[in-house]
Amino acid sequence: MASRWIPFVALLWEFQCCVCREVTLPAGPLYRVAGFSLSLPCAVSGYEGPRTQDFEWYLYREDAGGRQIGVVSTRDAGFPYAPFQSRVQAGEVRVERDSGDKARLIIQRLRPDDQGRYECYTPSTDTRFLGNYSSSVVVKVIPDTLLITHSRILSGQPVIEGTELQLTCAASVQSDQHTHVSVTFGVRTSRGAESLGHNLREIIGFDRELRVTPGRSGAYGRRYRDGEIAVEKRRGDGGRDQYVLKMSALAPEDSGSYFCEAAQWIRDPDGKWERLAQRTMELGNLTVQPLAETLSVRTVPDGDVSLRPGAPLRLRCQVLGVGVWKRSALLVQWMRRGPAGGVEVEVVRVDPDGVVAWGDDLSRAGGGSMEKEADGSFSLHLFSIHPADAGLYCCAVSVYAGRRTPAPESPATITQRSEWVTVSLKTEEVRVSASIDLPRRPLLKRGSTVTLLCNVSVEATGASRVEVQWLQTPEEPARKDPALSEDSGRLLLATLSYDGLTRIYSNGSDLSVDRVSAGCFRLRIFSAAEEDQGHYQCRAQVWAQDPRGGWYSTGAEAQSVTVHLYLYARVTDLLLLPLVIGVSSALFVGILIIATVTCCFMSRLARQRSRIRKYSMAKSKALVRASLVTL
Template structure:
């Protein structure tokens, strides 16, 4: 174990050295490429004097026998030797300060004869000379072998939003050193605010470690995660690597001048990666037209269409301006509004996967068709139109630009609608009237069968049928004579359809409806109860037969006035209460008499037994 005084002296020496001047440069050797820049950072620490220190650089060429060549100085404009004077004056060789005690030597374009050992020297500002005042590093200048080519260049012709783009860039290097290559695809935009200088955007890159990284600006990150942007590395001819950019659906913001940038990287002895060479290849200009400027949707025929009931209706939706038909999915819908306007409802649709669905009228699935006849041509056909089909029609087209199979929740890129087509029917005049009859004899009592008649009169040419509905509104104790109205419509009891089907919606009693004779319809309520009292009304709708044999609602309807049903109490019901009271009273008196007699008899018998014992 060393004596304590030796340890103490060593500590004093180390403490003294902590306050010694020290100049540092990166560890070498450093390999840089001819024609590209060199940046050598130099730092000084442990100094005395002003915070702003001066720096001087020297070069010791390998072929100069160790002769010192002055490169550049921060304090002496005449410091550079002849090989560097013109380059320093032109600014190609210069010093850039990071701080007062940190500066870097910049050689903008390296030459092969710039290879050698570079020394960074800091003139002393200390009161005593101690520490090191310079440091050096070896710089090797290797030839430039980075090559970058392209397979084709953009023509500059406009393309439609949703078009696919594929660009290929080839890069290669031939170096004895272990270097890596990174490739970046980017675009210079000239749209809007980006033209003010912030117009360079990186789209996607394969970095020096073969990692794919999307650009940080715009929506490139989201589009990369959604699979709309990708880059691949492939093996090409002659030892070159091919880098392929794929954009499945171009957007208007993708317009601009495209380029491919290749960079050569090397790992320095300190472990840091340094870009030592870089080249950019212009790939041409691209203009993406928004679908809003190119999409066209129109209905054929346009204007007015007038038909007879039962005639077929054929409408065509023509779509253009979506680019390649196999690139974008379409959702095509036929919409309808009433002749007087109102709510717009869906008649039918063809989904992006080709499935046809019927909207507001599911029965049309058997009486019509909707299909894609050709690219951009979609037809809607109703085999037999009825008055309910009259109204305003138009087609709505939603385009999913660049997506062949969009998800159910995927938003459409754009939706455009055609002009309205007015479809009217030349219907004949139909007259209909309805009246209701409630026989009053004999008196209607609870438990009786109530019969109501609805008499309908129709004036129409051709075959017709009537559909009858029966409605009931319970008795209102405050308004006993209240009639049915649109605001206070009664509850639907039963319907006798035009084709003879009976639908009972029961109010708690047994019901039946039937057709007694031509124009006469009957409603019967069996065992009428108290809740059956109230107001009754019948409604009639006329159905006609079209030339194809189908039945349709003409829209002609009539309502009867209302009748009031009142149920009287039965005789048995009137006698029931007195009878119950009488029987109950008789039973009570009888029981009371029997109890009294029995009690008296038992008391008398008890007295007789007590006399005998005595």
């Protein structure tokens, strides 16, 4: 009978144990460093009574023979013993609650004599005395051996955006326990000119497991992935490890007060990491000046430059305020606008890789050069300047701060231009006139060859040549290539260039252009058709020779008056319509007569066939009757 109650008693005992009071502390021993804080969490569960429980802390020193020392209590202000009374009153030793049944003992600055066994006791609020009302853990206080030093500090002098920064600090720990060291570089930046305090940002460092960890604030994560910031660990003298911060390109937002922070860590028996000690070394202040405040671009010479055609043009672009030249790549461009403004075009550029590319005028690749004379000095040299080169010039410089070889799609840190330089030419006076002649003897007819003559007269002091263009305004504009159209509906038919090259733009196989004499140019239209009728005009442009033997357009030109081309019809064209009508009428009458005769003949033939058929049938019937009579 008694055996039936054994399971029930065991279940009741297990239930009582589940609801009995239990006080827990972290597993020990715990190692902490003298001079730094101690935080011991204590929790109570399975209790009866109010949710807010009281906590009392005792210390059992190793050299006190197990004597109990009251540290602090949540319910009795007079609880602390003499060794802790002043520290409790000063708040250095206190209890902080995490909740009603969880609290922690805080000792801000541990002393060597704080070593011992700490007991957390919770006064009973239960109806029955069941369970565990206290728990204890051993705390070992080890000496502070964390050392941190630096090799140099920042001078405080401003540096230019894009400058490289390298800071070094050394950290070491001498401990019998297995501890780890973490090192972090950081910066304190001002929050604003009108606000107090600082904004602390971690840049990069090694964590307690020697993993490189970039700061979460700012763009340090992206800059670390892009290789702009890095940290290295090196073996130093005296057993001290050196930690080196490298920032390849400083930005204005990197200004501030730099520091190096080292911390000593230990893994407690429960597997959690605990920071034992921490020290911070100030590395000095840094001010990064934006390139917009330091960069300057100017052109030498400045103002106005006046030259004669064929003379060399040399312009120099000087760049200042970039900082260390080997740290930043430059893209230098020479830009030009017309004398009266207008569209801006690129003359030439040299990219960060030193490759020169000519822009608007590819022929300049053989008639000019773009050179880097020294750091910050780039020259544009046109060997022989022409009127087309006159205008406004400026130098545009794009700086890639802290990047020696930027990617093609990378944006420049800043782009700045120089003042415009006016380049003008002292040109010789050139006079030119043009007239057009359309001989009308014999009478111009369709299908004949039409000849137009352009007479050009030039007055120039030096050698000159003429380029002639032929223009047509059709009577009825036809659908042609829009590229051939000129203003006012004119079409560019052909060109005879100054160097003797002929370009035919319309009716290629039916046109020819040649030079009859020194000032006479001829356009011939073979087998002229109706669409060749219209108004014709010639235009002459004068080219001159520079001292180097090159030819350039002087800009002087003249246009002739227009002549009207009208083509008469040929005799064969006039007789064509009557001939066609006569032949058509004759064919119609002939076909009508043949059709009438044929119809009459067929009718007569049909009647003859009918009479013969009737006669044959009558004869057949007579024979049949004769046969019957005989029978």
